[in-house]
Amino acid sequence: MRNIIxxxxxxxTIPFLLSGCWDQRLLKEQKLILLIGYDKGHNGKIISNxxxxxxxxxxxxxxxxTKSTILTTEGETALDTLLHADLNISEKIDISKAQVVLFGExxxxxxLYKELDHIYRNxxxxxxxxxxxxxxxxxxxxxxxxxxxxxxxxxxxEYLKSGEATGFFTNxxxxxxxxxxxxxxKDPLLPLLKISPERHRARSIGMAxxxxxxxxxKLNVSESKMFLxxxxxxxxxxxxxxxxxxxxxxxxxxxxxxxNNRQKTKLSVKNEAVTSILSSKLQYRITExxxxxxxxxxxLKKLNKTIQKRLTKKAEKTIAKLQAANCDGFGIEEEIRVHxxxxxxxxxxxxxxxxxxxxxxxxxELINSGIIN
Amino acid sequence: xxxxxxxxxxQMITFLIQTQIGVAxxxxxxxxxxxxxxxSWISLLLTGLFMEILVLFYLILCSRFPNxxxxxxxxxMFGNAIGKGITFLYMGYFLFTGATILVLFVHILKRxxxxxxxxxxxxxxxxxxxxxxxxxxxxxxxxxxxIATFALLVFLFITPVAFKDENIHYILPIxxxxxxxxxxxxxxxxxxxxxxxxxxxxxxxxxxxxxEKFKAATLANIxxxxxxxxxxxxxxxxxxxxxMKLLPQPVLYLLKSFSFKxxxxxxxxxxxxxxxxxxxxxxxxxxxxxLAGTFLxxxxxxxxWVYLSAFTCFVFALFFNGENEIxxxxxxxxxxxxxxxxxxxxxxxxxSFLFKKRSKGEVNAEHY
Numbered sequence: 001m002r003n004i005i006x007x008x009x010x011x012x013t014i015p016f017l018l019s020g021c022w023d024q025r026l027l028k029e030q031k032l033i034l035l036i037g038y039d040k041g042h043n044g045k046i047i048s049n050x051x052x053x054x055x056x057x058x059x060x061x062x063x064x065x066t067k068s069t070i071l072t073t074e075g076e077t078a079l080d081t082l083l084h085a086d087l088n089i090s091e092k093i094d095i096s097k098a099q100v101v102l103f104g105e106x107x108x109x110x111x112l113y114k115e116l117d118h119i120y121r122n123x124x125x126x127x128x129x130x131x132x133x134x135x136x137x138x139x140x141x142x143x144x145x146x147x148x149x150x151x152x153x154x155x156x157x158e159y160l161k162s163g164e165a166t167g168f169f170t171n172x173x174x175x176x177x178x179x180x181x182x183x184x185x186k187d188p189l190l191p192l193l194k195i196s197p198e199r200h201r202a203r204s205i206g207m208a209x210x211x212x213x214x215x216x217x218k219l220n221v222s223e224s225k226m227f228l229x230x231x232x233x234x235x236x237x238x239x240x241x242x243x244x245x246x247x248x249x250x251x252x253x254x255x256x257x258x259x260n261n262r263q264k265t266k267l268s269v270k271n272e273a274v275t276s277i278l279s280s281k282l283q284y285r286i287t288e289x290x291x292x293x294x295x296x297x298x299x300l301k302k303l304n305k306t307i308q309k310r311l312t313k314k315a316e317k318t319i320a321k322l323q324a325a326n327c328d329g330f331g332i333e334e335e336i337r338v339h340x341x342x343x344x345x346x347x348x349x350x351x352x353x354x355x356x357x358x359x360x361x362x363x364x365e366l367i368n369s370g371i372i373n
Numbered sequence: 374x375x376x377x378x379x380x381x382x383x384q385m386i387t388f389l390i391q392t393q394i395g396v397a398x399x400x401x402x403x404x405x406x407x408x409x410x411x412x413s414w415i416s417l418l419l420t421g422l423f424m425e426i427l428v429l430f431y432l433i434l435c436s437r438f439p440n441x442x443x444x445x446x447x448x449x450m451f452g453n454a455i456g457k458g459i460t461f462l463y464m465g466y467f468l469f470t471g472a473t474i475l476v477l478f479v480h481i482l483k484r485x486x487x488x489x490x491x492x493x494x495x496x497x498x499x500x501x502x503x504x505x506x507x508x509x510x511x512x513x514x515x516x517x518x519x520i521a522t523f524a525l526l527v528f529l530f531i532t533p534v535a536f537k538d539e540n541i542h543y544i545l546p547i548x549x550x551x552x553x554x555x556x557x558x559x560x561x562x563x564x565x566x567x568x569x570x571x572x573x574x575x576x577x578x579x580x581x582x583x584x585e586k587f588k589a590a591t592l593a594n595i596x597x598x599x600x601x602x603x604x605x606x607x608x609x610x611x612x613x614x615x616x617m618k619l620l621p622q623p624v625l626y627l628l629k630s631f632s633f634k635x636x637x638x639x640x641x642x643x644x645x646x647x648x649x650x651x652x653x654x655x656x657x658x659x660x661x662x663x664l665a666g667t668f669l670x671x672x673x674x675x676x677x678w679v680y681l682s683a684f685t686c687f688v689f690a691l692f693f694n695g696e697n698e699i700x701x702x703x704x705x706x707x708x709x710x711x712x713x714x715x716x717x718x719x720x721x722x723x724x725s726f727l728f729k730k731r732s733k734g735e736v737n738a739e740h741y
Contacts, residue, residue: 023487127629179615182613
């Protein structure tokens, strides 16, 4: 009997100890922010645009709809703007579920790390969020009235994911971009979007080039694809449209899809000067060739040569753009550090990528031309 | 003795692993990276090698006194007064280490998971769990440790996710930080191996010959060494030098950047498992301290000593948990470790060789 009483007392006291938690975060008291866009304001201030869903409840037997609501606030730092946002919202603000962080171009040219710092510092920070740059203002991007997804945050998340899958963009999130923002031996490239407000759509226009944390240039879409090839991305199946006529005035188009990519970065050192060679062995197939002359083997060989020439030209142009922006997206300095450590210490520490010659060498091999010849 | 408490070889392995892998390993890659940079994983392998020599010394000592634990060895070597004096120091060392574990535990937990929960609540919960298990005999503790080992395996299976975004260039070229730094790093992380001295405490209770005990201890040491090196390696190829400087708990940070379909924040999941590992280390030190206590005052039961030890650790951790104090406490723990798990046992071994002392006395298992 005494035992039972003892147990009873223990059992009744334990619930009192269990209830009450200092660290609870109830969903009903929080507004989950899914999309943040940072813009440069006046006098070095930062403007943030946040997008959070509100439930509209059930209407006309249909499922309950959620709608995006947008809030724009200004502050001295990135977190300050969010604290200001908190003053305007009926519930507590929570950015731990952010899916996408957008930066206006002006902001990106000043550097990204300062704005991301509070996410890195926060134990609940959304490190998996995607990062993209908006040509123009991030405000327009957050305020977009798109029709493809319920919430704007979701829209950009899906948008960037599909862009990676088709091979326009590098696959960086808040965390994986961090080493590159801080470090000097490799630089990031981030997706660049443009908003056309009258068409209610975002458009990918290539990638933004960075030198450390500062945006320094842009690549267009086909150059972005070229960059991914030269950088040895394998998963993405990239397509190119090329003019196969040797004269630029006449046009004979062909669309090819790269199926396999074996990429190697070689460094050759002569007189303590490094030349880097990016060589790629590409296997491709022809997905469209309106002229249709693919039965003749001699012509095929000629065609292959033309494609190779055109692609190499494109590669050179891409590299030149990267060098002009001083963006070491290929991690050439890193390669030098790894393979020629002494030389790197003496000469190439924080060297400008401009001063390192980079050559592209593409080998192309036709696999098939679709299900017809 | 009729009901002599004995544990098996496997239990000895898990006991050692659980005691040694505790609070320190989450921040281990960071600590060692400050010195050895990209070659940290080599440093850790070297430390493991060094610890293996220590294991050898321990087991030679144990084979000279097969039926006695550390305190009885001290007693039979130095006589009653000095033996008890050193035992008292050991008790202090165990209590201090236990308190250090609590301090670091609260520090990390408050940083990562429960920023608003008062420290005393977390401490109280940990201390009560410690008491709950430590009052039982060695067999029960060893069984619990065996089950808890599965928590450890999760770390080994989850962390390789990072290979997805790895960059092997971060650790190349191998040997970039120089031999001196690698060695210096190796000597600096011995705190992570703290708990190895429990070989001396539990060895008389293991049902095995001296050779088998050596094998078991070696296996435990190999596991721990590779566990540490592997985690550090993963962190090194995922974060580069600049980022590593910013992350005091790189293992958690690594997991935080991934999210799975079912588990959105794996770091929280991992912290919960880590609490078990911290708990097991803490329990071991409570056990060690209470063992020393019963050796000092035989009239008191071990249970009383467990309560007293846990209370001491709790109070200590309650008052020393400021940012500056933590550094001092960890440093003191490392240095006292040098004395208590390296200097004294090796010194004992030398003395026993010198005076040709060995004993075949029965183990006094009254209290265990």
